[in-house]
Amino acid sequence: MNMVWGGPLHLDERSSIGPEFIRLVVEVFELLSRANISDLFPVLAPFDLQGIESKMMKLFMWFDQVFESVIAGRMKENDKVKNKDFLQFLLELKRRGDEGNTPCLSIDEIKALFMIQDTLFGALETSSTMV
Numbered sequence: 826m827n828m829v830w831g832g833p834l835h836l837d838e839r840s841s842i843g844p845e846f847i848r849l850v851v852e853v854f855e856l857l858s859r860a861n862i863s864d865l866f867p868v869l870a871p872f873d874l875q876g877i878e879s880k881m882m883k884l885f886m887w888f889d890q891v892f893e894s895v896i897a898g899r900m901k902e903n904d905k906v907k908n909k910d911f912l913q914f915l916l917e918l919k920r921r922g923d924e925g926n927t928p929c930l931s932i933d934e935i936k937a938l939f940m941i942q943d944t945l946f947g948a949l950e951t952s953s954t955m956v
Contacts, residue, residue, distance in 0.1 A: 842891060849884055856881055885940070892936040 861877050863870040873879055899912055909917070915935045922929030 846891065849887060853881070853884055856884075888940065889936060892939050893932070896932060896935060 856877055859875075859877060862874055863872075863877075870878075896912070896916070899916060912935075915930060915938065918930045919932070919935065
């Protein structure tokens, strides 16, 4: 998970979030690969007959809370960081945007960048393959 946001979680966060994080990533992949009747018959999509959409929303809300806590912690430690990583770079862009120098990058946009496949799932797959 260090590869996802560029630094280790604190010890108490690591023990509670790490295994749950990996389990939920696997669950997201399982839901994405499951056949969905709404894909075949779009008129049924609002009914969510198989419950796939509601399960995905719950999973993404959990990821959102984790990313929010990591970002909030990094914003507090902003001055203490010696080496800049991907998250620090994004937070610096946000800070510059808040000062009015460049277009603003919001916290939601930063979290969205963590949810894209190449950043989140690609980092986990690469590290598990190397081990």
